[in-house]
Amino acid sequence: MHGPTPSGPRPSRRALLRGAAGGGLALTGLAAAAPGASATARAPGARATGAKVRDLTGPAQTGRFGAPWTDLGIPVRCPDGSMLLVCGDTFDGGGVGGPDWRSPVGLRSSNADPAALTVDGCVGGGRAVGLVPEGHEGGTTAIPSDVFTVGSTMYMHLMRGVIYRTHHSDFWRSDDNGETWQYLCQWPGDQYGGQFQQKTYAVADDGYCYVLSTVFNRDITSGLLLHRVRQDALGNPAAYEPWGYAGGAWAWGNPPTTVTAARRWGEICFRAMDGGYALSWLNMAPLDLRAQFFPLPTSNLFTTPEQTTIVPTVPGREGGNAVASPYGGFIVPGSTVGDLHLAVSQWYDAQNYRVMQYRINGLTR
Incomplete structure (x- = not known):
């Protein structure tokens, strides 16, 4: 439960989650090291069209699993x-x-076709349970x-602590x-x-996962860092190899530097798709959801067009x-560039x- 500030009033997240949403994280200058780095996001290209397919959660959809109110739904x-x-x-x-209050929980659709997603089960049997101790x-x-x-x-990656204070x-x-x-x-x-x-992890066909990462705090400007890790070493932090710019060149093993313009990031989703790669994210300034499509994990994202998906x-x-x-x-598995399904x-x-x-x-592309 961590949506951007809406135009109208809503309950205080601090009150609801009983914790302050402040944070003391600060950038360490990594974003400035890459050529072309900027603290300002580029204006996106032509806006795509789209439409709502269905509600995936809500009292009518998931209330019978004890989860009428939930968010994220990473598919x-x-x-x-x-x-x-x-x-979440x-x-x-x-x-x-x-x-x-539980987080995270797992809701299941027995049909994985993006055209037929309907929650008809959950982890926990008849009532959704927390997937890990929290x-x-x-x-x-x-x-x-x-x-x-x-x-x-x-595999599941979790951010732990008071919201925005990981x-x-x-x-x-x-x-x-x-x-x-x-x-x-x-x-x-x-x-x-x-x-x-x-x-967020893109599972490639070369034996690696490619990992993009940011600060988890929408009020803080962050770079976007890239690592790779062999699929047989995902649980070994020492096996994560950074991609960075140093000595006039980009290379694996250099200290990590941002691979695109630093900005205030919301959720990010990185996937291998359609013979290349897709990145979907919540952009905070200006507020919208965007996507980029590129051939390689190491493609130049400073120059790759940013396309608006949700306004x-x-x-x-x-x-x-x-x-x-x-x-x-979050990108729904089975999506293509021409037929992109997102969990929004x-x-x-409160309702x-x-x-x-x-x-x-x-x-x-």
Whole structure:
């Protein structure tokens, strides 16, 4: 539950989660090292069109699983062919802040076709349970930033601490389609000046996963860092190799430098797709959701066009790809550049907090 500030009033997240949303993270100058780096995001190219496909969560969709109020819904195809939506802060009762606060939870669609996603099950049987231990003492939570599958194993990355004040991030694996999770490792919240807090993984066909990361705090300008890690060493922090610019050249093993313009990032989603790679993210200034498509993990993102996928609006004026208080933007497996499906979250009051599916058209490589 961490949407951008909407145009109208909404409950205080600090009050709802019983913790301050401030933060003391600071950049360490990494963003300035790369040629062409800038603290200002480029204006995006031509706007795509799109439309809402369906609500994926809500009282009617997921209330019977004790999860009427939830967000994020990171979609991952499980080894058994089902689709798991890994959600963030989840509540029962009458709205956001209600009883039985859990995070993360797993909601399942037995049909993984993007055209037929419907939550018809959950991790926990009849009632969605927390996937990992998290007691929320002192207002802490466990926010998923990515979930992905390599072979018969699923992996989940979580950001832990009071919201936007990440103490550490940790990494988990599941060998039973997301039903149970085993702890692998963790990273300190201040690594690379905080720019290794929020991670997203693209599973490549060369034996590597490529990892993009940012600060997890929308009020702080962050670079976007790139690492690679062999798929058989995902749980070993020492195996993550940075990509950086030094001595006049980009190379693996250099200290990490930002691979695109530093900015205020929301959620990020990095995927191998259509013979290349896709990056979807929530952009904070100006507020919209964007995507880039490029041939290689090391492609020049400073010059790759940024294409708008979702635009903000106010409640009552939604339509097409205009969404009130949008965030998230996780790519649904099975998407293509020409037929992109996104899991988009929304939160602007206690009863408007959900995950929705949007189909975006008109994007180009």
